[in-house]
Amino acid sequence: MSVLPHLLLEKLEGAFKNIDKMLVKNERHLLTRTYRDPKGNDTHNPRIKNNHQRLSYLATRIPATYTVCHEVLSRLAAYDFEFSSLLDLGAGPGTASICAKYIFPELKKILLIDQDKDFKAFAESVLTEPYFDKTIIDYKLCDMRALKTSPGHDLVMLSYGLNELRDKDAQSCVYKAWAVTEKALVIIEPGTPKAFTNLRKRRAELIQYGAKIIAPCSHQNECPMPMDLNSDPKKLDWCHFSTRVERSHLHKYIKEGTLPYEDEKFSYLIAIKDLTMLLPNNRIVKRPKRRPGHLIFDLCTSQGLVQHTVTKSQKSLYKKAQKAEWGDTLDDFNAQDK
Numbered sequence: 001m002s003v004l005p006h007l008l009l010e011k012l013e014g015a016f017k018n019i020d021k022m023l024v025k026n027e028r029h030l031l032t033r034t035y036r037d038p039k040g041n042d043t044h045n046p047r048i049k050n051n052h053q054r055l056s057y058l059a060t061r062i063p064a065t066y067t068v069c070h071e072v073l074s075r076l077a078a079y080d081f082e083f084s085s086l087l088d089l090g091a092g093p094g095t096a097s098i099c100a101k102y103i104f105p106e107l108k109k110i111l112l113i114d115q116d117k118d119f120k121a122f123a124e125s126v127l128t129e130p131y132f133d134k135t136i137i138d139y140k141l142c143d144m145r146a147l148k149t150s151p152g153h154d155l156v157m158l159s160y161g162l163n164e165l166r167d168k169d170a171q172s173c174v175y176k177a178w179a180v181t182e183k184a185l186v187i188i189e190p191g192t193p194k195a196f197t198n199l200r201k202r203r204a205e206l207i208q209y210g211a212k213i214i215a216p217c218s219h220q221n222e223c224p225m226p227m228d229l230n231s232d233p234k235k236l237d238w239c240h241f242s243t244r245v246e247r248s249h250l251h252k253y254i255k256e257g258t259l260p261y262e263d264e265k266f267s268y269l270i271a272i273k274d275l276t277m278l279l280p281n282n283r284i285v286k287r288p289k290r291r292p293g294h295l296i297f298d299l300c301t302s303q304g305l306v307q308h309t310v311t312k313s314q315k316s317l318y319k320k321a322q323k324a325e326w327g328d329t330l331d332d333f334n335a336q337d338k
Helices: 004-014 023-036 050-076 095-103 116-127 168-177 191-209 251-256 316-320
Strands: 085-089 110-112 135-141 151-160 181-190 212-215 239-248 261-272 289-291 294-301 303-310
Touching: 004 116, 004 168, 004 261, 023 050, 023 251, 023 303, 050 095, 050 116, 050 151, 050 181, 050 212, 050 239, 050 251, 050 261, 085 168, 095 110, 095 116, 095 151, 116 135, 151 168, 168 181, 168 191, 181 191, 191 212, 191 261, 294 316, 303 316
Parallel strands: 085 110, 085 151, 110 135, 151 181
Antiparallel strands: 181 261, 212 261, 239 261, 289 294, 294 303
């Protein structure tokens, strides 16, 4: 569980100065219903209607978004990339950019694109702090669908934005995002069946564009998840992961929560330009089943979906496997042996 940086938490709590938190809490319910509307989003009729709804969004979504971004970008950082420039599409309050700067402190330029002037103001209140002094920050108020195909950026991020677009617009946006990507493109979406269905389309398109998917996928083959949105909801199976989000007092109050944490589900893709980079040969796609004397892992591999058991008799592997979590890779596993 990653911890929200003190600077970001301080700015978040400062946004509530002289604000009636009860009104914000009440508006959260309305905003939640709007986001769950099956009709989707109309970008000409924004979901957030007033300042209290915007504050409820900041209080509840910044911690979750930051934690997910930290989880995904940490997986990218494991490949020893160095990024000097970042393009953050659909940047909102700047959560992805802020997280990226902490994961990749070498970033020298960050360009954020979004249409919401109030989110821009919040993002700039954080990004103008001394920690970001050596980074050139530029936040442009415009529609990310109008993205031009030049110049390029080492790292491009689309965080929780595509799922709010019509499929045709999402396809176009990813095409343009990939065109300006110099090294890596990161897409993060909610961990829902609908969001994953759309993300799987984007994955296939990126592979057609010449991208190499390095996470969560362990191969470039067709996604093996037997996804059918019309099937029994209890039998739905889709590629998603989960991370634990620490709740502040403000977060708990606005969301009316009692626990000091919540679990946030998400789906993601990391696509890169370097076709020579080696892939892991598996990914743990469900929570491991821990049984007396053995562990059961559901893996996505180049051979498809595989269930693999590690027993206590496999001493060294069992010791490593005990530390493996949902979303990790399983050391010493060989798909060819299955």
